[in-house]
Amino acid sequence: MSSKLRYLHHPASQPCRAARQFLIENDIPFEDEIVDITTNINETQEFRDTYNPTGQVPILVDGDLKVWENVAIGRYLNEKFDCPSHWFGSTLEERTRINQFVQWYAYTLRLGGGAFHWTIFAPMIYGTDKDFTAERRKGYHVLYESLEVLENYWLKDSDYLCGNEVSYADLAAFHELVSHDAGNIIPENVWKKHPRITVWFERMSSRPASKAVSDWQYETIRKVMAGEMKVEFSRRTAVLKGTEAHGGHNRGIPHLDENDDYIAQVEA
Numbered sequence: 001m002s003s004k005l006r007y008l009h010h011p012a013s014q015p016c017r018a019a020r021q022f023l024i025e026n027d028i029p030f031e032d033e034i035v036d037i038t039t040n041i042n043e044t045q046e047f048r049d050t051y052n053p054t055g056q057v058p059i060l061v062d063g064d065l066k067v068w069e070n071v072a073i074g075r076y077l078n079e080k081f082d083c084p085s086h087w088f089g090s091t092l093e094e095r096t097r098i099n100q101f102v103q104w105y106a107y108t109l110r111l112g113g114g115a116f117h118w119t120i121f122a123p124m125i126y127g128t129d130k131d132f133t134a135e136r137r138k139g140y141h142v143l144y145e146s147l148e149v150l151e152n153y154w155l156k157d158s159d160y161l162c163g164n165e166v167s168y169a170d171l172a173a174f175h176e177l178v179s180h181d182a183g184n185i186i187p188e189n190v191w192k193k194h195p196r197i198t199v200w201f202e203r204m205s206s207r208p209a210s211k212a213v214s215d216w217q218y219e220t221i222r223k224v225m226a227g228e229m230k231v232e233f234s235r236r237t238a239v240l241k242g243t244e245a246h247g248g249h250n251r252g253i254p255h256l257d258e259n260d261d262y263i264a265q266v267e268a
């Protein structure tokens with residue numbers, strides 16, 4: 001059996017692309033394994049028991065160890081391979097700023113991915129006759145609030161989000177915006193209102209590894225939007241959990257809603 005790291009991911013996934021770019025940027029050898037999240041394969045009990053109880057990707061397998069959550073994967077690799085210190089910081093202050101960013105991003109910019117998910121993927125998952133206005137509005141709300149903070153705080157005085165060198169924070173945020181960019185989710189006038197984000201995004205896009213990791217997303221979403229391609233989803237649950245506005249999208253997954261009796265079931 002190979003002792004190489006296995007990286008389970010899907011190229012449409014923002015967190016998967018972030019950690020994959022980290023592997024590539026640092027020349028870390030790994031085996032790519034695509035998990036087809038257009039199906040329910042990752043929701044099976046077997047997948048959850050073997051890899052990740054949440055059923056999500058990315059997942060890094062290193063021997064018996066399974067690491068999930070993209071930032072935890074980045075941190076693990078950073079320590080294991082003693083990567084250059086700009087990725088996760090060298091001083092206490094630098095490390096803290098990066099920690100602060102990745103915690104902030106997880107419940108803001110990341111959930112703003114709902115603007116993309118409910119615009120581009122949801123009609124292919126649930127059908128084009130369904131109305132996702134509420135989900136899209138929620139996604140846009142979180143996304144636009146996050147863009148304000150990126151522009152006026154994280155990028156206020158520096159070329160990168162956590163200083164003047166690239167860090168893991170930039171990879172995590174960049175791949176959120178790659179999806180929005182590929183799906184034309186952010187209108188031109190909104191980009192224009194955020195000049196620092198625009199320049200930073202171009203700077204990040206010019207990295208060779210950014211291109212290698214994002215090409216699939218740009219090409220696939222371009223074809224989908226041009227009507228040249230339809231991604232066949234055989235699953236009927238959301239892929240970006242936590243961005244729903246109504247219950248019922250995530251059958252099998254606890255989702256709190258006025259019609260949901262999950263708490264009652266647990267308490268019984």
Ligand SMILES: N[C@@H](CCC(=O)N[C@@H](CS)C(=O)NCC(=O)O)C(=O)O
Pocket residue numbers: 012013014015016037042043055056057058068069070071238239240241
């Ligand atoms: N907090 C996780 C989120 C990972 C995540 O959202 N993965 C999505 C793809 S973007 C996924 O696996 N969705 C499939 C599913 O939930 O069934 C991380 O940052 O790694």
